[in-house]
Every structure is written in structure tokens, then in C-alpha cells.
Amino acid sequence: MSETLLKLDKIVKTFPGVRANRGVSLEIRKGEIHCLLGENGAGKTVLMSIVYGLHQPDSGQVIYNGEHLDLRSPKDAIKRRIGMVHQHFMLVPTLTVAENIILGQYPPWKILRHMDRVEEKIEKLSREFGLKIDPKALIHTLSVGEQQRVEILKTLYHGVDLLILDEPTAVLTPQETDRLLVFLKEMAGRGLTVIFITHKLDEVMQVSDRVTVLRDGREVATVVTAKASPRMLAKLMVGREVLLEPPPREGPKGENVLSVKNLFVNDERDLPAVREVSLEVRSGEIVGVAGVSGNGQSELALALAGLMPVAGGEIHLDGSVATNLSPRKLSCLGLAHVPEDRHRMGVVLPFSVAENFVLHEFDHPPFARNGFLRYKMIKSHAMDLVRQYDVRLGGVDDEIVNLSGGNQQKVVIARELHRKPRLLLVNEPTRGIDIGATEFVRRQIAAQRDAGAAVLLISSDLEELIALSDRLLVFFEGRIVGQIRASRDRIEEIGLLMAGKSGKDLVEK
């Protein structure tokens, strides 16, 4: 048995209103890959942020290499060769790779004379570890996968014995994921210790030596992966057996609701993001859009929702032209849209729950009369929906910012679905919400389909797409590169398509 590298002893960390860690103890051994498994909100990220010095624990101890650690800032962690790759990359988009890597490395008065030497060293490292990158490239010109490489290179550059990765595969294709996992195993073979935060069981089984399951800010169990089964881990993670898949749909598909022909959309920088996309969604079916994020799915959704101009092509909704219409008009035509970024778009955080429920209808009767809001109606409407959609809250006057992510999303779902849409456009409906809410949201989406709505579901979660969709469209670089029946045994092909390794033979009707 190898020796212990990191020991956490009864770590407690509380934020205003949230008890993130309630006494977590944990041991990490030298050279192992140790997975931290848990739902969103289980306290994984906070715990590792403590190890990385971003947060200080309220109580409890961090013992590293036998030494008691009192980390005041990430600087202390970096000094002890602890590195972390965050879920949201810590890179300055306007700077180069090299500049990002040396950020924080030198005392402020240090003159940066030899950037070429830094660049050389980065190139050497990237060759040595097979992480190809141009050190002079500006970060915002890199793909997400490349940016992750920069993050890993950053830790290697600083020197690292313990590498913490927070949900590193969330933004990767299955192939990129595989490559990352192989890389990590290789690094572990060279003596690197890896802590891998995830909520994906497959990855745990594939990569880790041991796994610790966290739930509600406590560690539930630490097990040797070889002796565990996915089912058992899932049970530990959620504390109950879960049924993620909604019942399959009965009944035939109906008429065409959405039809898109040769659609072109440019992104915010006016570069083509969606190219020549044609698709159809019929009443009573769920069409899934798969793809690594950043391949035009967001732009497709925004264009369909009237939030981004269509550069070319046509959109028809229920037979009428819906190209470049305002969101308001589209909503009248029967479109409901659950947007990707809940906090930026889906809800108005400082508004009350009741006010959030009328985001589309605040100036329609019965919520407004003669230009004035009728708070009585707005509130009773909110109370109805809260009951119907099982939103957990104190009262409808609460600001929505005080609700959990899952309950916020329920508000969005309730608001969009109660209008009985003809076309339901759903983008990342369960990102960042707990498993209970996830299940609820998925059931609601399926129920809409059963009620005859046409559903276009965009998600970076392949499991979700497969569980819900009738068929899948795979996006790569703004194009549909494959259309495939949603089925678990096709996951390999889907992954290849997502990575742009398309073969025409994969397209099927």
C-alpha cells in the first residue's frame, strides 16, 4: 500500500445560506487517480477549492505530505506543487497562451524580458506530454479542448505532484475524453497523483483507482473502483434508486411543426456559426441535437428563438414563415424556449418568483390592464404554477435568486410549458441542477411531446439526449454531420460524428 499524499480531516465550510462541506474526511494516496463522485451541490468543488487555497475551511485540517497545510491563497498551493484545472477555465481570453501560463509566476516588479524562453519551455513541455499548442496563440482563438490543454500545461509548467481536475470532460467529445483519460493514466504511471471530480459513472469506472462519493456535503463512502459497480455508486451518490428515463412515448408522430431550410447564422463576432442547416421536427417527437458545445448549437437555438439574426435560409413554424421574427411574434406562433444560460437569460435574478413567471406576458391581460401591472393576478398565477410544478420556495414574493438552481429551472420550465407550446425549444435543460429536479424536468419535456408538441432538445449530455430523443442530429462546426437513431449502442458513432470524423455511411433515415 502506497503512502498517503493528502489527508483531509473533518473539513467544514459554510457559505451564507449554504453548508457546502459538513465535516468531510478523505485520504488520497500517492500516484493514484482518485475520483470524487457526487451530484451537483454535493460539495466536491468547494472541497477541492480548499485544497487549492481558494477557500479557507471553517474548521478541519488539510495534511499534505505529512505536513499540516494552512493555505491562504492558490499561490501557497502552487508552491507545494498542487495544480487545479477548473471547470470554468481560468484563462484570460485576450492574452496569449504563454502570458496566461506565467501569470502569477513572478513578483510584480519582474521585467518580462524573455518571453521567447518561456515559449520554448512551453513547446518543450507540450511535446513531452503530447499536448500540442502554439504558445503565442491568443486564448480566445483556441477551441475548448485546446484551452483545456493550456490549463493542464499551466500546472505542468509550474510543476505539479497533485493535479485536481474539476469536471474536465463536460466540454469534450467522447474521443477527446478518452484521450484525456489515457493521458491521466499515463501521468499517474509517472507518479502524478490525480483527483478527478465528476458526476459521470462511466468515467469513474474507466479511470480511477479509488472513488469517494460525496452527498450533501459529507463523504458517504470511499471504495476501490475495481470492487464497485456503477449501480452501487449511483445508489451511494443519490441515496436512492433513480429512474432517469421517462416512459417511452406512445402514439404516432404528427405533422411538421418546425422546418428549417439551409439556415445560416453568424455568431457575435460575425463569423459563420451555423452553415446550411436543414431540419424538421414533427408534432409528437423529440429531436435531439448533439455536439460538443461551441459547434453552432447555441446559435441555432438563438436564431430559432429570434434572438440572433438569420443570415440565410428559412424557418417555418406551423407553416408560417418564422425567419427573423421577434421573440414576441414567435411566442405568438407557439414557440416556447428554455434558454441555455438560466442566469443570464432565463430568469431575472433580483425579481420575485411571481414576476419571473410573467416574463413573456407581463404586458398582456390578465397581468396588465391599461399599462399597469396587476400584482394580484400575477401572484395567483404564480401560486398556481408553483403548486403544479412542485417548485420549492417560501413564497412567490421571494426573489428567485434565493432559490436553488433546480427550482429556478422549474420556474423556467413551468413558465414555458404552461403556454402549451406548438414548438418547444429546450437548450441544456438540466445543466447544473440536482438529480431530483433533472428527473422532473425530463418528465415534463416528455409530457409535452405526448401532448403533441414538437420538441427540439439541445444538450451536451449524451445520456440525456439518448434517454429523451427519438432521433439525434449531430452538429460539428456548424453543420449537421449525421442523423442517427437515439440509442445507447450507437454512442460510439455519435461520438465520432461529434468529433467531426463523419462518414456519409453513418447518416440514416
Next chain:
Amino acid sequence: METVEPEIAQKPPSRRSDLKKISFSPRYLFTLGRKMAPPVAALAAALLVGAILLYAAGYSPWYAYGVMWEGAFGSRNNLAETLLKATPLILIGSGLAVAFRSGIWNIGAEGQLYAGAVAATLAGIFFTGLPAMILVPLVLLAGMLSGAIWGGLAGFLKVRFGASEIVTTIMLNFIAIIATSYLVTGPMIEEVGKFPQTAQIADAARLPRILFPTRLHIGFLLAMGVALASYLLLFKSSRGYALRTVGISPDAARYAGINVGAGLMISMAISGGAAGLAGATEVAGLTFRLYQEISPGYGFDGIAVALLANNNPIGVIFTGILFGALRSGSEVMQMNAQVPSVLVSVIQGVVLLSAAALGVFRITVAESRKE
């Protein structure tokens, strides 16, 4: 699981209508007290700083403040002067509250006031034959429109060209003030006397006085009306809902089908119109003519007035009167106690600083819902 707590669910929706039925229950007083405490503490801190300055400069703070209080509220006439100075501040502050809640930083109320004053003067000089019933509204309308256009211009530049409204409104301030200086020394200069000022506006264009024998005119009531209207607009109307959404999250507003650009232009025009109206009431109610420095910086004080009231137009009435009192009181203080009246700027600035330190405005930025 039953999730809506029955107690809360059954409670009649009352918090929204605080204003209509003010009940003096202990709980209401407590919330009110909690809302009022930071601004009051900020004022106390500012007065303390002022006192230290006074003392250091060799004045007696007690005496100076006594004279100041006397000057602001001591007599019917002094009170009227306070309210006169509060009038443009309340008008401007109400408009700025709308702009700030809509997420646009209009720093240009001063220029918009000048634009309004110019137009009001033109109307008051030009339409001499009209009866007061028509001319007074016409003069006010001219001022309001002119201010609205001046403000709307900055809104247009922001929406169309992405120009920072902070910079453009400051530029437009300078341009309006310089243009006024040109007009009163050139094309609009009075026929006789040749001072850099215009002729007087028609008698029928002047605002009626409301508190004889003081100079207080109907503009003060108008200002209260504008404050109330701004409040209703912001917090009770669907247009206000749209504007506040734009202010908090432009993306959510677009998603909700709200035209963000139009919202920004509207709120710039509203705040510009209110400032223009302030210019018009100054001309039509007080000076009866235009000259170079028609505003002693009301447009900038108005920013503080709105912010200190947490961008709530009802609160603006109080902060406007407070700032008006500081101004008129300090003038009397200068006359009777020989203390430089500019002290008031320090006091106003420190009020804002302390309020910022006490976190009064964090609410404005992070959450714009509560009144």
C-alpha cells in the same frame, strides 16, 4: 410534499401596496427604519465631516449649522427657497432614477437642463400673444421635449454605435453649456443693456406662484407630480417592468421580447425630458430669462439625489428636499456666518461616499426590484 407553506400562501398580497395603505404596525415601522437607517447615518457622517472642516477652518460648527438650519427652514421664505432649489433636483432625480434603473448611466442631466432652458426661453419669448393657459404648458413642453431630444441623442449613440453613455453625456453637457453661452452672447442677446442674457419671457409664460409672498411657484407641485408618475411608471406599470428588466439583464429582456435598444432610448429620453423640464421651470418660474450659468450644477447634484434615494422616485422627493435645504441653507450661512457655501458640496459628496460605504447602492446594482 406540499411545498407552499399554507401560512404564506394564504397571506393576502399586501407588500406591493405598502404605499396605499400605510399601516403603522411595529413590523412596518421596523422595515421602514431599516430602509431609512443607512441614508440617515450617511447624512450624520457627512455633517460630522463638515463640522470637522468648519472647526479646522476656524468657524464654530454649531453656529454655522444653526445658521444653516435657520436658512433652510427658519421662515416661510427660507422654506420656500429650499423648496425652490429642491424643485429642479426632484425633477432631475426622478428622471435619473428611471434611467439608472434601466441600466443607463445618464451623467448628462446638466446639459439636458440647459437644452430645456434654451427651448423654454425661445418659446417664452417667441409666442408672446398667447394666453397663459396655453403658453405656460407650451413653454414647459418645449423644455421637456428639448431635454428629451438631448438625452435621447446619447441614447441613440449608445444603441446605434455602442458609444459609452457616460462619456457621451458628459460631452453633451459641455456642448449644451457652450451652446447656451453662444446663444446668450450672440443671436439671443437682449436688445437693450447688452448683458450676456436674453430678453425676459412673456408675462403669460411665467409659472404661477403658490405661496405668497415667496417666490415658490407651481413648478414644485409639478416636480412632486413627476416624481409620483416616475414611481408609478417604474414599479407599477408594465413599461416599468420592461425597463427594469433591461436594466438588470439585457439578455433576459431580449428573451422576454422586450426591445432593449428602444428601452434604453426611452429611459434616456424620459430622464432628459425631466431634466429639460427642470430647465423650463427655472426659466419660467424663477429667472424669466436665459443667461450663461442658469444652473449651479443641479444636473450633477441630481445624480446624487437619485442615487441616495436608491433610485426610487418617492425617495427622490426627500433627498431632493434635503439637497435643496443644504443648498439654500448654505447660502444663508455664507451671508450670515461668512462660511463659504461650497462647504455644501463636501457635505453632499460625503453623504454619497458614506452611503456607498454603508452599502445603500449595492441593492440598486444587484437587485432592482424593491422600492
Next chain:
Amino acid sequence: MEPLAIVSFLAAVLAATWRLATPFIFTSLGEVFSERAGVLNIGLEGVMLIGAFTAFAITFFTGSPVLGLAAAITSGLACGLLFAFLTVSLSANQIVVGAALNLVGLGLTSFLYRSIFSGRMETAREYVSFSPLEIPFLSSIRFFGDILFKQNLMVYATPIVVLLGSFILYRTAFGLSVRSTGEHPRTVDSAGLRVSMIRYASVLIGCGLAAVGGAYLTVAHTNQFNEGITSGRGFIALAVVVIGRWSPWGAFAVSLLFGFFYALQLRLQAVSGITIPYQFFQAMPYLLTLVVFVAMRRRAAPPGALGVPYKS
């Protein structure tokens, strides 16, 4: 005008250009640092006034403009400390604090000026300031001698200070962290640097240089103080930063442009026989700013985290 008259008119305008641009150069360079670190300070006008008054008062009593300048920098740093404490440590709204700083700056300097100097104003308000320093030989070159080589020390200092500023911003570890902080403070935090410290430092640089810009007006450009002597220059500096696209040399160039219009307006007022009202030239810099905004469209992108308080 005669050709010769035009040349000498031009020489006079250009010589004044650099002089009049100097307060903008100092102030906007400082604000470049502040905004690059994510802090928007609209209180520059107030800080400049405080700097101007401090420099004036200290020079008045000590007779040394160098001491006056040093005192002005100190006063600017004090303003910066206050501004940073409120906006960085307490996360107060930057616009609010900036607006307040303007009020305090105007009120405080005017109050102190009247309290301290009202009695002696007429008798002894002149003092020795930084006077023009003619550089031997060079200053006697025709045309260029007047424009470039008969300035005072603070004017000569501007390109050096801008060069230094540019070097610090782009070639030092500190500059790298400043540029990162304005774009993506969380990254800076995660790299083990203190966002708050970097913002404090940048705000201090900003306010310190704004005070220098103000001091220039009372110990170099003139040798007196009057109320509101900065007359809106602090606000212009804000525009300069935007039009100069948040770069030190950009700010330098745009400052010179504004200086040129100031000079032109002043000179044209003095020239007889010109029918265009002088107010037109007065308004030129402001109109120009608006035109530039329209011309730039949306190309100038401000730092990503400008104006946003950081909470770890």
C-alpha cells in the same frame, strides 16, 4: 493672413498643443491603468482639483514647486486609497463613488481656498512655478524650436512617463496582472494573485497621475489656483482613454489631439477678423469626441470586467 503669419500662428498653436495636452496625458495614462484593472473612475475631475489645490497651497507656502508636486501626488494617493477602499474592499458602485469624489473635490478645494487664501489673494498669490526650460541649440531651430524645446519640465516628462507606463503595462509581471485583472479577475485569483491588491495599485496609479495632471495646472501651466480650475479636464480624460483604446500611447496621441483643439480655440479667440464664434472652437473637442465614437462604431471593446466588483 500672410504666409509668414500663418506659420507663426501654427507654431504658436502647436507649441500650446503639447502644453495643453499635458494634463490630459498624465490623467488619462493613470486612468488607463485603473480601467485596465477593471476600475472605472469618473471622479478624476475631483482628484485633479485636489491635486491642483494641494500643489498650489504647498508651493505657495514653501516656494518649491517640486514639494508642491510631491504633495499633490500624496493627496492623489490618498484619494485613490479612499476610492479603492470603497469600490474594491467594499464593492461599492464605482460610478457613485466617482460622482461623490467629484463633489468632494470641488467643494473641499473651493472651501479651503476661500478659507485660507481669501485674505491674501490680492497681495501674494504669485509664486515661482516650473518655468519653461529652453534647451540649448535645439530651441533656436526655427519653428520646431518653439514647438518642442521651450517647454517646462512637466511637459518634457510626458513622453517619458508614457513610455514608462507602457513598459510597465506590457513588459512587467505587474502589467500582465493588471491586464488580466480587467479582463478576467477570477483567473488572476486562481493564479494566486490578489485581485484586490492589483486593483488598489492600479487605482493608486490612476489617482496619483490624475493629481499630477491637476498639479500641472497650478505649478507649471500657471502659477495660481482658482475654483474649478480643471474646468472639466478630468471628464475629457475619460473620453481620451476610450478613444485611445485603453493603451498608454493611444491616450498620449488622443491627448495631443485634444490639446491641439484647445490651443486652436484659444489662439483663434485672439485673432481678430474671424467671424466664427469662439464657442464653436470651444465645443470642438467635445463634438470631435462624439464624431470619433460614431466613426469607431463598436470596434473599441473595453476591458471585459470594467466596472464590475470582484467577489471571490
